[in-house]
Amino acid sequence: MTLDAVDRRLVAATQGGLPLDPEPYARVGEAVGLAEAEVIARLAELKARGVIRRIGLAPNHYRLGMAANGMSVWDLDDACAAALGAEVGALDFVTHAYLRPRALPDWPYNLFAMIHGAGRGEVEAKRAEIAAILGDACRGSDILYSTRILKKTGLRLKGGD
Amino acid sequence: MSGPDETDLDDTDRRIVNALQEGFPLEPRPYAAAAARLGIGEAELIARLGAMLEERTITRFGPFYDAEALGGAFCLCAMAVPEDRFGEVTETVNAFPEVAHNYARTHRLNMWFVLATETPEGIGAAADAIAAATGLAVLRFPKEREFFIGFRVVA
Numbered sequence: 001m002t003l004d005a006v007d008r009r010l011v012a013a014t015q016g017g018l019p020l021d022p023e024p025y026a027r028v029g030e031a032v033g034l035a036e037a038e039v040i041a042r043l044a045e046l047k048a049r050g051v052i053r054r055i056g057l058a059p060n061h062y063r064l065g066m067a068a069n070g071m072s073v074w075d076l077d078d079a080c081a082a083a084l085g086a087e088v089g090a091l092d093f094v095t096h097a098y099l100r101p102r103a104l105p106d107w108p109y110n111l112f113a114m115i116h117g118a119g120r121g122e123v124e125a126k127r128a129e130i131a132a133i134l135g136d137a138c139r140g141s142d143i144l145y146s147t148r149i150l151k152k153t154g155l156r157l158k159g160g161d
Numbered sequence: 162m163s164g165p166d167e168t169d170l171d172d173t174d175r176r177i178v179n180a181l182q183e184g185f186p187l188e189p190r191p192y193a194a195a196a197a198r199l200g201i202g203e204a205e206l207i208a209r210l211g212a213m214l215e216e217r218t219i220t221r222f223g224p225f226y227d228a229e230a231l232g233g234a235f236c237l238c239a240m241a242v243p244e245d246r247f248g249e250v251t252e253t254v255n256a257f258p259e260v261a262h263n264y265a266r267t268h269r270l271n272m273w274f275v276l277a278t279e280t281p282e283g284i285g286a287a288a289d290a291i292a293a294a295t296g297l298a299v300l301r302f303p304k305e306r307e308f309f310i311g312f313r314v315v316a
Binding site for chain 2: 016022043047053054056071085106112144152
């Protein structure tokens, strides 16, 4: 998947957000030296290729009353991990789900699913829902709550030339 | 009841948060088009988005890029840090520019961070350097498969 220099300028100009202006794509175009129609066409192309996953807003979970988040982890039979992972990833309270390699003997889990809820009680109830879906294919599970953010920096792509 | 960090959103704000997590139009007057679907005016939608950004009810509005598609490499890593070294190790780990986020978590593996590098080779080099600097094993959990359906939070 390659991005040309113009695409990279477009990414650099929009990854912080779109202008709150009636014609945001025209404003972006002025900043990067493109016509509005070309900004729209290139963004549509990046969206079609999956480089842009979505265009919209990012809610702040804490402000919306979902202060608890748990990283639930599951040891799934490899034969059905992909199918079950997709099922877990489709649940509306799971924001991200990934298959990752185990690190035996320290770490037997291969499915990671982030669960959000109003409190730990709600997160645990949702974890139980996932356990019910996984059934016998799951040999063990755990949940890790974040207690502190030690560092957080946003993704920043260098601009085009 | 709202908690201390919660925002009191009115019904229109909630409808905006629920409707605009994806699918913002790619057309010359996108706010007008999105506002029409919500039954409000273009200026009102822009003003409400601005206010929600200002008070951090939403953290960003615009395109969300797939970081790997942009050419970077990422890897979740974990370490078991002895409690009495936690502060010192946090400082050492955070000083690496490749460490994008770092969280303390409830487990024997109590420090979880994401490495972000320009190339896939950079991941191994950074993880090795962190292991050398801390004297602790850095377990690596690269993503093998991601199940990404969308992003829905009901406000």
